[in-house]
Amino acid sequence: MRSKVAVLECIHYDKDEIKEIILKGFEFIGGPDVKGKRVLLKPNLLMPAEPHYAVTTHPTIVEAVGEILLEFGAKEVLIGDSPGNALSNIDNLYRRTGMLSLAERKGFKLVNFSKEGIVEVENPNGIVPTIPLTKVVKTVDYIVNLPKLKTHNFTLITCAIKNMFGTIPGFNKSKFHSITPGPKEFSRLLVEIFRVVSPSLNIVDAIEGMEGDGPSGGTPRKFNRILMSYDGVAVDAIGGWLLGYKPSEIYTTKIAGDMGLGISLLDNIEIFGSKLEELWGTDVKKVSTVYNVLERISSPALSFLSKRLVKLIKIFPEVDDNRCIRCEICLRSCPKGAITRVNDRIEIDYKRCISCYCCHELCPQRAIRIKRNKLAEMLWLARD
Numbered sequence: 082m083r084s085k086v087a088v089l090e091c092i093h094y095d096k097d098e099i100k101e102i103i104l105k106g107f108e109f110i111g112g113p114d115v116k117g118k119r120v121l122l123k124p125n126l127l128m129p130a131e132p133h134y135a136v137t138t139h140p141t142i143v144e145a146v147g148e149i150l151l152e153f154g155a156k157e158v159l160i161g162d163s164p165g166n167a168l169s170n171i172d173n174l175y176r177r178t179g180m181l182s183l184a185e186r187k188g189f190k191l192v193n194f195s196k197e198g199i200v201e202v203e204n205p206n207g208i209v210p211t212i213p214l215t216k217v218v219k220t221v222d223y224i225v226n227l228p229k230l231k232t233h234n235f236t237l238i239t240c241a242i243k244n245m246f247g248t249i250p251g252f253n254k255s256k257f258h259s260i261t262p263g264p265k266e267f268s269r270l271l272v273e274i275f276r277v278v279s280p281s282l283n284i285v286d287a288i289e290g291m292e293g294d295g296p297s298g299g300t301p302r303k304f305n306r307i308l309m310s311y312d313g314v315a316v317d318a319i320g321g322w323l324l325g326y327k328p329s330e331i332y333t334t335k336i337a338g339d340m341g342l343g344i345s346l347l348d349n350i351e352i353f354g355s356k357l358e359e360l361w362g363t364d365v366k367k368v369s370t371v372y373n374v375l376e377r378i379s380s381p382a383l384s385f386l387s388k389r390l391v392k393l394i395k396i397f398p399e400v401d402d403n404r405c406i407r408c409e410i411c412l413r414s415c416p417k418g419a420i421t422r423v424n425d426r427i428e429i430d431y432k433r434c435i436s437c438y439c440c441h442e443l444c445p446q447r448a449i450r451i452k453r454n455k456l457a458e459m460l461w462l463a464r465d
């Protein structure tokens with residue numbers, strides 16, 4: 082089996098240009114079957130941040146896709162996401178990310194995933210027996226996954242598969258982090274969520290993504306591409322490649338490929354618009370974690386690294402007091418209750434911390450750094 086991914090050059094966030102490019106992509110992957118359907122656009126709206134921070138899917142892409150789908154005959158276009166911080170004000174999120182103004186201009190409907198209620202969807206042979214999704218995903222006929230291409234400190238990349246985590250509203254996201262403390266288990270759970278939501282189409286905002294300590298604390302980085310595919314696993318394989326990771330290094334891509342949810346092998350992906358060789362993210366800054374480094378160590382070396390030694394590798398969050406404004410978002414978002422406010426300082430209890438980096442991900446001030454101890458630093462330096 083082979084999958085098609087359109088990898089189209091796009092330099093500006095110009096709506097007409099983007100529409101033209103997306104239509105070209107549809108010529109390759111096939112037009113969307115949306116006639117008479119209610120369509121949900123699911124961008125990545127991790128936190129209330131203006132588009133120039135490159136943390137969230139750019140509103141111009143969302144607008145262009147919505148318009149195209151109406152032209153293809155869609156009955157109604159909805160936009161929705163659930164931010165990482167469960168207590169986030171959704172109106173503020175939609176306003177700052179540019180979704181509110183585009184919805185008002187275009188007549189698209191903004192939905193609040195938490196308010197619409199939850200539906201428990203069966204998850205056969207999964208880590209959890211059921212997955213609590215927003216009811217919205219079950220009331221629409223077609224879901225368009227609109228991720229932003231970014232590095233991610235816990236899962237290495239965030240693209241199509243990871244973006245479906247936002248269909249779980251409220252505090253359930255923290256609960257899931259808590260029951261799957263390691264990146265491998267958590268990635269498996271992400272794949273299971275992706276499987277039950279099963280987006281119909283994936284269009285990735287890789288015009289400007291993020292490198293370094295993403296998904297929010299990294300640096301904006303131009304990739305000048307829009308990726309399109311009906312196969313979310315294949316699009317992640319190419320997205321990861323743009324960030325300088327092979328599909329086998331990214332747990333979500335590999336697990337989803339092994340589960341038969343899509344194509345993760347590059348040899349079986351037909352690319353249109355760019356050559357694979359020119360897409361490799363040679364100089365893209367990697368995340369501070371070293372999980373993929375451990376995976377790449379050959380077996381004899383790995384056996385040398387006894388379990389005890391592996392436990393000595395520490396990659397941990399640290400609060401920068403000078404940047405911190407004591408908003409307590411991290412405190413409310415920590416799945417382990419490891420963060421407290423002591424007088425005027427935010428403190429982390431490292432005995433409780435599971436290094437999920439949610440605090441780093443959601444801090445609006447970038448006041449949480451990822452630190453490595455000496456052993457982790459050595460491995461990180463040796464990663465290539």
Ligand code: SF4
Nearest residue numbers: 405406408409411444
């Ligand atoms: S570290 Fe960040 S999220 Fe936590 S209180 Fe300080 S500014 Fe807020």
Ligand code: SF4
Nearest residue numbers: 415434435437438440
């Ligand atoms: S302190 Fe931060 S990294 Fe540690 S468990 Fe809490 S949210 Fe996760």
